[in-house]
Amino acid sequence: MRPSTLFLLCTLGALTLLLHYLPLFSRRGLWFAITVEPDFRDTPPGRRPLHYYRLMIWAASLIAAMMLVASDRFGADAAPALAFLLQTGCAIGAFAWARRLVRPYAIAPPAKRMASLSSSQEGLPGGFLNLLPVAVLVAAALYLRANWERIPDRFPKHWNFDGVPDAWAERTFWGVYGPLLTGVLLIVFILTLGYGIIHGSPRTRTVDSAKWTGRFRRASLRLLLAAAWSLSGLFAAISLLPLMAADSRLPNVAILAPFAMLVILAPFAYQLVRVGLEAGSGTDGTPDSAWKLGQIYFNPSDPAILVTKRFGLGYTLNFGNRVSWFVIGLLLLAFAVAQII
Amino acid sequence: MQDAPEIVIDLNDSTPVNRQIVDYLRALLVEGVLQPGAALPSVRRLAIDLGVHFNTVADAYHTLADEGWLDISHGRRITVRKRRRPSADDATQNTFRQRLRQLIAEMRAAGLSESWISRELTSIAKGIQS
Numbered sequence: 105m106r107p108s109t110l111f112l113l114c115t116l117g118a119l120t121l122l123l124h125y126l127p128l129f130s131r132r133g134l135w136f137a138i139t140v141e142p143d144f145r146d147t148p149p150g151r152r153p154l155h156y157y158r159l160m161i162w163a164a165s166l167i168a169a170m171m172l173v174a175s176d177r178f179g180a181d182a183a184p185a186l187a188f189l190l191q192t193g194c195a196i197g198a199f200a201w202a203r204r205l206v207r208p209y210a211i212a213p214p215a216k217r218m219a220s221l222s223s224s225q226e227g228l229p230g231g232f233l234n235l236l237p238v239a240v241l242v243a244a245a246l247y248l249r250a251n252w253e254r255i256p257d258r259f260p261k262h263w264n265f266d267g268v269p270d271a272w273a274e275r276t277f278w279g280v281y282g283p284l285l286t287g288v289l290l291i292v293f294i295l296t297l298g299y300g301i302i303h304g305s306p307r308t309r310t311v312d313s314a315k316w317t318g319r320f321r322r323a324s325l326r327l328l329l330a331a332a333w334s335l336s337g338l339f340a341a342i343s344l345l346p347l348m349a350a351d352s353r354l355p356n357v358a359i360l361a362p363f364a365m366l367v368i369l370a371p372f373a374y375q376l377v378r379v380g381l382e383a384g385s386g387t388d389g390t391p392d393s394a395w396k397l398g399q400i401y402f403n404p405s406d407p408a409i410l411v412t413k414r415f416g417l418g419y420t421l422n423f424g425n426r427v428s429w430f431v432i433g434l435l436l437l438a439f440a441v442a443q444i445i
Numbered sequence: 446m447q448d449a450p451e452i453v454i455d456l457n458d459s460t461p462v463n464r465q466i467v468d469y470l471r472a473l474l475v476e477g478v479l480q481p482g483a484a485l486p487s488v489r490r491l492a493i494d495l496g497v498h499f500n501t502v503a504d505a506y507h508t509l510a511d512e513g514w515l516d517i518s519h520g521r522r523i524t525v526r527k528r529r530r531p532s533a534d535d536a537t538q539n540t541f542r543q544r545l546r547q548l549i550a551e552m553r554a555a556g557l558s559e560s561w562i563s564r565e566l567t568s569i570a571k572g573i574q575s
Contacts, residue, residue, distance in 0.1 A: 217495045219451065
């Protein structure tokens with residue numbers, strides 16, 4: 105079996121496990137994006153949708169795995185993409201089916217709303233230290249500038265699964281500094297997201313989940329900042345590859361950097377999952393009708409820009425808020441500019 | 446560190462939300478939970494936390510500012526003002542007498558005893574230090 109197929113099978117397996125456990129990470133008062141009683145998921149009508157959902161996920165993943173193995177044997181290039189498409193499509197279908205089974209047990213979201221009267225200005229944990237990831241990338245750029253003559257005229261920028269280069273870049277401004285600029289953009293995006301969570305998402309809302317929401321916000325922000333820090337290390341390492349890849353083979357640092365990133369992020373992701381599984385998470389106070397397909401939040405009467413996801417962990421945009429469309433427009437513009445350059 | 450006070454509103458209540466915010470905050474101000482100089486969350490912050498429109502919160506803050514409780518000068522933090530207790534004239538006393546009368550009639554109709562109502566009114570009035 106080719107190493108690429110093995111890698112794809114491992115990725116498929118990891119995604120299957122994630123999809124298997126994903127429904128459990130939602131708030132206790134929500135089940136498949138429907139507002140229910142907090143203990144509903146432990147009752148037989150609550151367990152039934154989960155059972156069907158998981159059955160569909162595993163059946164689709166098994167077929168996708170068989171497609172990957174078949175593509176390895178018979179060399180069908182489109183099969184891996186189709187396999188992942190099949191898994192994703194079936195996951196969406198399984199979620200929609202489970203949601204339909206839960207809907208008859210829906211209850212109204214709590215009418216009581218609560219807010220803290222604290223006026224203290226929240227900030228990103230770490231304050232100005234959060235600019236250090238950008239500083240690391242700037243330092244890498246300065247190092248590259250100082251060693252410009254040592255950079256080969258043509259150097260590998262991508263390697264296949266056997267560690268052999270399959271794409272090359274030249275010693276130009278964009279060729280050398282491109283990865284650093286991408287890193288800066290990603291870090292700025294992450295810090296903006298953190299800023300959005302602090303200023304554009306509810307600190308509390310429902311009486312039953314006020315304390316949990318605070319813990320969840322902090323855990324989410326820590327994970328985001330850990331991502332910014334580890335991305336800065338990853339992109340700095342990538343940008344320095346032209347100075348290391350003397351024999352054009354994949355340098356060890358390029359293999360180790362993504363793993364190091366995963367190791368750094370793992371404890372923060374674990375902490376977020378732990379908070380997600382805590383009792384007392386209650387409900388989010390948003391109406392079920394505002395959740396299109398259970399995943400997309402569209403509520404023009406809610407001033408929040410970001411709200412906690414109903415399926416999975418993290419935050420999602422309120423597409424009923426004009427600011428959200430402005431943010432999406434900016435992102436698309438940045439992407440278009442990056443493509444043109 | 447002492448926890449900041451909280452505000453609770455009920456969307457099912459027949460009282461409009463801006464009025465609920467005004468009533469809740471006024472109670473905290475009269476009871477001295479919110480002291481002069483204390484800062485309140487911005488209109489945007491409170492609206493996002495409660496999930497109500499910005500104008501609803503802004504309207505409530507304006508009402509309290511008109512009553513002399515809050516300083517909402519543009520571009521500054523919303524803070525609690527030191528307020529001099531106004532002297533209630535006969536008209537004001539009559540208005541509140543009428544409102545109390547209606548409330549007590551409702552309480553009696555709901556089965557509450559005279560002594561219970563009297564005890565509660567005394568206890569609440571003593572608990573509030575304006």
